[in-house]
Amino acid sequence: MAQPLASGSLDTVEPPRDCALCPRLHAFIAGWREREPAWHNAPVPTFLPPEGAGGVQLLIAGLAPGLRGANRTGRPFTGDYAGDLLYSTLARFGFARGQFEARPDDSLELVGTAITNAVRCVPPENKPVGAEINTCREHFFRPTIERFPALRAIVALGSIAHQSTARALGLRVADYPFGHGSRHQVGSLTLFSSYHCSRYNTNTGRLTEAMFTEVFAQVREALA
Template structure:
């Protein structure tokens, strides 16, 4: 990470990871109408003080959040995530794959462990380390945060490190749950396989499995 504390949200033109900056600029040249920046977190109505559950993905998708500027918006992972949040009562309104739809979140914020789109959806360990300061600041800025839902192993591991917890003592698994100490009090971390098309197409994750993980995190958050 950098030597100084980072804010909860990265500037759209964040300069910290040279490879991600180059990839972002190449996409901007090819698609100037896209967002092409560090994607900000998606907050619920009322703002930070209403957040009890933080959902942490891996990184923006190239034609999803990198294009639209809102986490999990515009690709299959978002289709499954937001449909599940609506079904579980954590979101309402229509999800229309665009940031100006009428979708609203209830008690939930959605963010990513790495804020800029990586080539082939694979950030390096150094990029995850560098971006972790934003994740730490994001959690610290949520005074009523009670639970985390980590989507995929990279998110799971990076979140543990952001909290100062040993990864080896908290192995990743679908619906694995751990009680941890957060910056503003106790937290329950729940993990899920990532809601990617690859995972659902290969049967690693079913809609029922994902719904169960979301509901477990919702319960842990007291929502």
């Protein structure tokens, strides 16, 4: 059984704006800063509820920022289709409130929930490589999980986020396989997994709204 994670330092869990630990991602963002200087074009920070890290019981872990979504707006799952489905579902189950308008200055607030990505910088073609996933996990993703003392559940969106979450928790991935709707108990923490709520997955029928809703219904029940 994995041991509980220690409390992380709030000063070190967010990458600096010019983080260069992953040269390919750093160069990719630099190119987009020249093309779109008004965009965020930097590592996307974790989205926290108003009460801060201490009130977080649920963490949503995505793969990486979308080029014209979070990379543009600076807030996870904001500015592309994936956010429409995610935030409407969170609001339905009481994990968010306010109006989601796909921009970081809307009235949306999270309730006992935080949202982050396994890889904080936008990758070319939305495909981070193994070294980038590993680097971001050890420097930022693992410390992000550690910063939440009241954390009770994680929802990993997609197989890469699931695998990186499992490794961040000190687990053998083979013992905790990914599957849509899968649920693994890790001490007092429950790891839920879902197909990613991307437009591709919903357009192809790989993920339906009902399938996505059912995952969060289980999360709500587990936290009740």
